[in-house]
Amino acid sequence: MAKQEEKKFVEHITPRSEDFSQWYTDVILQSELVDYAPVRGCMVIRPYGYAIWERIQQEMDRRFKETGHQNVYMPMLIPESLLLKEAEHVEGFAPEVAWVTQGGNEKLQERLAIRPTSETIFCAMYSKWVGSWRDLPMKYNQWCSVLRWEKSTRPFLRTSEFLWQEGHTIHETPEEAQEETMRMLEVYREVAQDEMALPVLCGRKSDKEKFAGAQATYSMEAMMQDGKALQAGTSHNFGTNFAVAFNIQFLSKAGKLEYVHETSWGASTRLIGAIIMTHGDERGLRLPPRIAPIQVVIVPVAAHKGGVMEACDAVAARLKDAGFRVKLDDRDTLSPGYKFNDWELKGVPVRLEIGPRDLENGVATVFRRDTCEKAPMPLDTLPQTLGGLLEEIQQNLLVQAREFRDAHITDAHSMDELASIVETGFARAMWCGDRACEDAVKERTNASSRNMPFDQTPIGDRCVCCGKPAKNLIYFAKAY
């Protein structure tokens, strides 16, 4: 036994409880989601990681189309003059913009920004495309990558280049723009909860934390297992800020020239980081069945023995026909035990072990990744059984994450309380609305305001920081 423990394997994960940060790095590299790129601050998303992104894309894109959006593609390069048009926006993004200054051997007359986000270029086009109220709304989305010159980076959570979707819409009235802003936040919430099993807290950002150039920013915030917050998606209402700067006007029904009301909303590959840090355990990833690239992996036991591989092939074919994402692990040089660990690391929700003993009994040994329990299940009815089991796992992951989150949200009535609460979770507190108090909290505890929930039922009447009359209920947490 001792000998077994001494054995060194390449695949070794730092215990999550010991060092969460190192655990994260170990898991993402060993599960082959990503690798570091030869470029500073950039990551390579490997096939298994990209497959997760494709699942997220499918679920989001479907809902974008259902809510009346169309996909477009805008250029990656933005002329400097365009980027400079909205003052707050420039100020917010300028420090992290990468510039193209040369084409071939020629120095460019005007340097080109590699998009850190595409508001400006959408605006330039919208001003060209809109003339009448009949043209509105215009609701476009693009899937692309953006580049921000980040100082410190971590795969999925913050990288210089990252994949995302950015929706940009223009509307006739402020009401429609606000409705759109909320609708898309709700789409994000639904995808997070129903597909990724991420319980999120939705609300409005403080002025300090809102998007550069926005009138109002709303976010969904997820809690990681170290109690830190991850902003998992944002939706902004720009009012007419950009419309004025870019002169996006239309002739209204009343025959008046009016500015459009604009929104934008984005979610990125950071969501993959959220899944990992919400559901992962000591053995590695635990992927929610709905976004898992492989839902069921079949591991043959004693594959060389008569009938085993044939039976595995047959089961795989039946499950594929039934619509499951199935993988048969037919690698012939690895022992079953190795494969068990490998697929657990990769977070596959269900594993079927099929060996001579199972076949004698007409069953498969079914392992579920969420609880790590094994049970025999009849082969005849596997497609039906697995459908229910996957759904149960999906729900269980959500319940576990929600229980963890709720157990780590605590009301703070003083700065002392707040400071100790944000060491292990989110603090819910009353706030006077002053920037100075937000700054003071940050200074003292290193936590930032996350958002103000839509349910503003007060937990007190005094600001947690200054003691003056409180205006808002707000969450504070250390953030990624």
Added chain:
RNA sequence: CGAGGUGUAGCGCAGUUUGGUAGCGCGUUUGGUUCGGGACCAAAAGGUCGCAGGUUCAAAUCCUGUCACCUCGACCA
């Protein structure tokens, strides 16, 4: 951007103090035996020691510079 740390075979590391033929484990390849929780035996392949200078008869080792990555802080999806 501030503090600390690490760069040696695909991965994890030893060797650096005190300069003298490049090492170990895992993985990989081939053959065989195995196969119900990280199998075993045998043989083999694989390294300009991050990069650039310098000192020396001789540098992974000493000196100077530089780059990259990691951890913790400050700033941001």
